[in-house]
Amino acid sequence: MAEGKNREDLKRVYLEEWLHNKIRDEALTDPDFRGFPGGGIPERPTRADVDNYHLFRLRKLLSYASENSSFYRDLFDKNHIRPSDIVSLADLAKIPFTDQADLARNPNRFLCVSHGDIARVTTFTTSGTTGPEKRIYCTDGDIGRIVEFMGAGMRTVTEKEDVVQIMLPSGSTSNQADLLEQGVLKIGAKAIKAGLNLSSEEQLDLIKKHGATVIFGVASPVYRMTQELKGLHALDGLGVKTIFLTSFLADTQREYLRRVWNCDVHSHYGLTEMGLAVAVECHAHDGYHFNEADLLLEIIDPETGRVLGEGEGELVFTTLTRQGTPLIRYRTNDIARLIPEPCPCGAATLRRFGPVKRRLELIVRLSNGRLVYPSLFDEVLYTLTELVDYDLRVTGTGGRERLHFTVETTGQDPDIRDRVRQLLFHEPALRPLFAENTMDEPEITVVPPGGILQMGRAKKKIIDERVM
Structure with missing residues (x-):
């Protein structure tokens, strides 16, 4: 038992050790950092050392963006900001936010290198919407850092001897599945790219053939696969140790997957603008540790823009090391809670935030003033163990x-x-919705197995068909 406990402890603090090594490497290789106040080579970095690293990286980023990005050069000039004005992390609040509309309006104005130096271009809309397209440019260096964090994130919940079955969409070169495969190989584990086009039985065949011990994928197809296979196969005896999912997972879904597969279940927070891989849930299952080597996090009041010291607010990220498309104070529209207490896993120098249960653009405001969003219903409806999926x-x-x-x-x-x-009308969190006289009784349509397919959708959305 003691040996098993030690292995757990090593896994739980791996991401912290990775960050500490990054800071030490910076001190060894960058003379500017060695000359920066507090920029020595700490044997055991503290939270103050991490903050100092962030300040050093932030000031370099501001100078870089001011010199090379026409968007940020104009933004700084318009607001009379000089990179040298930012002398503390708190000073970051002096800089206006960058939002998704800015990036969609003209992504080339964010570009800081020549097109010949770009190794990967990602063009996308947000959460499956039909809004304006955004574009992110990555250099080889950017891709290398993304892959490195993917490996570190995987190593936080897996072991070197694991076999990881990747259930992610594949297509263009350097897609998420390709990058994750590189990250898995980087930590010495084995990767099997299964994609999302295989049937549940075919996915199971791959698990058996390669002895997969970890399943990494989007929550919806992994949950569907589980539901389609559970009555036909003993999934709890396959040797799968970990399921690692890329999107929001209701607690009821998590417990169900854990029980059916007899394994641990982790979730991951990602954002295309930040390089796909952003944060991972450690073995304490008490929030997300994010990529503090490359990202700076603020949580703000989404109405006022005021920076919050703790509590729930909108996640705002700054890319500290991005070469192609740096983003400064980028508003994600994702609502989560900053957790100030140290994580039970023992990672004393890592910050963390809670699950992202709401996305501003996915919230629908009803005429009675109440707000509805997918996760509000997920926790309730997935208590039905026979539920595969639903649309709203x-x-x-x-x-x-x-x-x-x-x-x-x-x-x-x-x-x-x-x-x-009965669930909708008796659940305390939902009952007030239907008590208002502006709401008609909900309509419920049941479709046969396979009637809803959201295989590639990472975020469920409520479709608003109201006539205003």
């Missing part, structure tokens, strides 16, 4: 509204519609 639409006109649920289950339970309705 809101319709209405003239101030009256109705929620339409399309529900897919594993079988033909004749009572499923009534059970869903």
Whole structure:
């Protein structure tokens, strides 16, 4: 037992050791850092050393962006900001935010290198929306740092002898699956790229063939695979030790996966603008540790923009080492809670934030003033162990509204519609929604297995079909 406990402790602090090594390497290789106040070579870095590293990196970034990005050069000039004005991390609040509209309006104005130095271009919209496209440019150096953190994040929850089955979309060169494969190989583990086009049985065949001990994928297809296989195969005896998921996971889903597979379940927070891999959940399952070697985090009041010392607010990131498309005070629209207490895993110098349960652009405000968003329903509906997936639409006109649920289950339970309705009306968190006289009774449609397919969708959304 003692040996097992030691292995757990090593896994739990790996990301912290990785960050400390990055700071020491910076001190050894960058003479500017050695000359920076407090920039020596600490044997055991403290939180103050991490903050000092962030300040050094931030000041270099501001000079770099001011010299090479026309967007930030104009932003600084317009607001009478000089990089030398930023002498503390608190001074970062003097700089205006960058938002998604800025990036979509003209991504080339953020570019800091020539197009010939770009190794990867990612063009995307947010959360499967139809809004304006954004574009992120990465150099070889940027990609190398992304891969390095992916490896460190995987090493936080896996071992070198693990076999990782990657259930992510594949396509263009240097896609997320390719980069994760490189990260897995970097830590000495084995990677199997399975993609998302295989059936659940075919995914299972790969697990058995290669002896996969870790499944990494988007929550929706992994959960679907589990539901389709659980009645046919003994999933708890396959030897899978860890399921690592890329998107929000309701506690009810997590517990269900843990029980069916007899394994640990972790989640990961990612953002394309920040290089895909951003934060991982350690074995304490009490928040996310993020990539503090390359990212600086603020949490702000989404209404006022005021920086919050703790509590719930919008995540705002600054890329400290990005060469292609640096982003300064980039608003993510993701709402999470900053956790000030040290993590139970023992990583005393790492900051962390709680699960991202709300995304501003996915929140729908009803006419009665109440807010609805996917995770509000996830925690309730996934208590139905036969639920595979669901879609949600809101319709209405003239101030009256109705929620339409399309529900897919594993079988033909004749009572499923009534059970869903009972959950909606009796759950304390949801009951007030339907108590208002502006809400019509929800409509519930049950579809057969396979009726809802969201294989590549990382974030569930509520479709707003109201006539305003």
